[in-house]
Amino acid sequence: xxxxxxxxxxxxxxxxxxxxxxxxxxxxxxxxxxxxxxxxxxxxxxxxxxxxxxxxxxxxxxxxxxxxxxxxxxxxxxxx
Numbered sequence: 604x605x606x607x608x609x610x611x612x613x614x615x616x617x618x619x620x621x622x623x624x625x626x627x628x629x630x631x632x633x634x635x636x637x638x639x640x641x642x643x644x645x646x647x648x649x650x651x652x653x654x655x656x657x658x659x660x661x662x663x664x665x666x667x668x669x670x671x672x673x674x675x676x677x678x679x680x681x682x683x
Contacts, residue, residue: 614678614682616674616675616682617675617678617679619671619674619675620671620672620676623667623668623670623671623672623674623675625668626668626671627668627672629660629664629668630660630661630664630665630668633657633658633661633664634661636655636657637658637661640654
């Protein structure tokens with residue numbers, strides 16, 4: 604429960620940095636899923652409904668996460 608109280612009393616910059624890190628984790632998952640899809644790609648699978656644009660999700664999550672981390676960086680580094 605100690606991490607929960609730390610998260611509860613965290614500053615806005617720390618929460619923004621945590622959200623940015625989670626966006627980067629999601630971007631890493633998207634990158635991994637894109638590589639899995641490319642490894643077993645067939646032409647018939649491209650015609651089916653249900654494919655996910657992993658590359659677009661990766662780029663969006665990486666940009667948003669990087670922006671969040673860059674915004675919160677001065678405050679978070681000042682508190683160390």
